[in-house]
Amino acid sequence: MKILLYLEAENFLANSGIGRAMIHQQHALDLMGVDWTKDPSEDYDILHLNTYGFTSWKMLHDAKKAGKKVIFHGHSTKEDFLNSFTGSNLVAPFFKMYLMHFYKRADLVITPTEYSASLIRNYGIKCPILPITNGINLAKYKKDPRKEQAFREHFHIKEGQKVVVTAALYFKRKGIDDFIKVAEQMPDVRFIWFGYQNLWTIPGWVRRIVKKNHPSNVEFPGYIKGDVFEGGMTASDAFFFPSREETEGIVVLEALASHQKVLVRDIPVYKGWLDENSASLATDVDGFVQKLRDILDEKVDKTQAGYKVAESRTIELAAQELVKAYQQTLEL
Structure with missing residues (x-):
């Protein structure tokens, strides 16, 4: 065959x-x-x-x-x-x-x-x-101090600084607007959006968000792979994925495999395999902010259950x- x-x-x-x-x-x-x-x-x-x-x-x-x-x-x-x-x-x-x-x-x-x-x-x-x-390749997203150090050095992350990451194209479908709104309400936290999209293929308002209309605590470093990205998946404090529609969401599996604390939008694609036992879910900006605060304040840790989801896929x-x-x- x-x-x-x-x-x-x-x-x-x-x-x-x-x-x-x-x-x-x-x-x-x-x-x-x-x-x-x-x-x-x-x-x-x-x-x-x-x-x-x-x-x-x-x-x-x-x-x-x-x-x-x-x-x-x-x-x-x-x-x-x-x-x-x-x-x-x-x-x-x-x-x-x-x-x-x-x-x-x-x-x-x-x-x-x-x-x-x-x-x-x-x-x-x-x-x-x-x-x-x-x-998902579990071994690829195993915690690695060398990769985590590469991530911290690349972004000049200071000791004790809270960092939230995501990875997606620059689409409204991916929740880029809500990502910005949440960051505006949490100025003490760094938000890093991994990913890249040709700016001339997306609506002007999204293009302006990426180029200049975002708060100072949000960064768009572009598409980064390898040690920096994989180190970021384990070394950051949360993975926040506000996408409005997915057929699965490979990056969510990557975050779960990284033993990362995961916050996603509560949408139908996760039914049957991802729920409040293994990740945090919310439907709007206020909900995202509250769930992120709980994660960053270490009130919530579902990483072990989340990893079991990755093991099943x-x-x-x-x-x-x-x-x-x-x-x-x-x-x-």
Whole structure:
């Protein structure tokens, strides 16, 4: 069995959740000893598509013509396309129709959670739709004093200074507006937003937030990976993710794997796997501020229960489910 993994516009998407999910797929197949390629000129048994561009459509057409099986990874829905790029809300209904053209041709749709699977089912897609977590590499986010020191030195963090981090693109969907409002009410705390988005692809008001319209205790250092980011996930005092819509949220898994205190917006995607036992949840700015204060004042610590959630969604478990899905698809 050989899998053709394909991510159109891979360089553009490398720093996004989809890009990271693609890396997880490669890691998963390596763990299971399954042969894979990213080269469409090589022979393969299953085409596993991660994006929905014109080249992806041509590959889908060619694969079907050759009698190959096709799996789509349902990273995208109309719901998580809203409140993202400039004009996204205007074109979201058309984006949904466009997605359906792809999903309807698939032999299987894989999507990270039961919530995102239910959204795609409600689009009227009849092929099998299987929830499989993106997975998380627990070892990568293990506490490491060397990485933590790299984080502290990079940001010149002083002894005793409280630091809250997040990681996301500059989207309203990701809650960038509420992140700023919470920071305004907590001027004694540093807020660091890891991530980057081309500023000309987002609405002007978001662009102005990133460039200048934010309080002095908020920092936008751009996309940072490796020791500084991983050290920040364990060395900071909280991970605050106010996203309004996700298909899973890989960064949430990364925070849980880091034994970090996690605060998220209470949204449907977390139903069934993340709740008040393993993370703090709130729905508005006042709630976020109160929950963050409780975390920073050490009144709340759910890190052990949170880590157990990460353990239930490891890359090793995801790999087993992924290979099983491939084998079942070949037998269809």
